[in-house]
Amino acid sequence: EVQLVQSGAEVKKAGESLKISCKGSGYNFAGYWIGWVRQMPGKGLEWMGIIYPGDSDLRVSPSFQGQVSISVDKSINTASLQWTSLKASDTAMYYCATLHHTNGYFEHWGQGTQVTVSS
């Protein structure tokens, strides 16, 4: 069974750094793109970017380019999302999800990580 388990909720101050994670199990982690989706409070889903664990090939939405870093460590089946300097506007739920092996829709989702940033 495919499982994506995300790290726990975070409460941070503006300007602080943060790294959240998503650990996959039950499938060939290196062989499937994995991505991140943001959902701000009361708002819709936003496609942030995806990474291929096999070779770290990366596709990032221009809306998020330079705002956040997406990385992966295939040795521990874990994808990460990192900020160097958080803003209050980064407050959101962040989901990781795997893509279908030949198409770009999200098949399996993590439970989400709530990030709250106070100013």
Add this chain to the structure above:
Amino acid sequence: DIQLTQSPSTLSASIGDRVTVTCRASQTIHSWLAWYQQKPGKAPKLLIYKASTLESGVPSRFSGSGSRTEFTLTISSLEPDDFATYYCQQYTIYPYTFGQGTKLEIK
């Protein structure tokens, strides 16, 4: 970026109703469209991919149709479990994008 516009934004309906949600793309996306259902406090769930292919385990009352720039999600007979928010997503050109969502409420 390809823009996806869903209509309506909110839909009020009753148990047993047939409902349709529309997703319009700003340029052709062929049939590379998926639909998701999201309930409050939960991760989205894949319902349909390639515009009309039902994901395994999804009830047959859900169906999708369309191509190029206009797509629909239809629920043939609403059940209590269907009240949720629905999103379309295109996966033709990076960055892939989502529609803004359609909230299906109980009338």
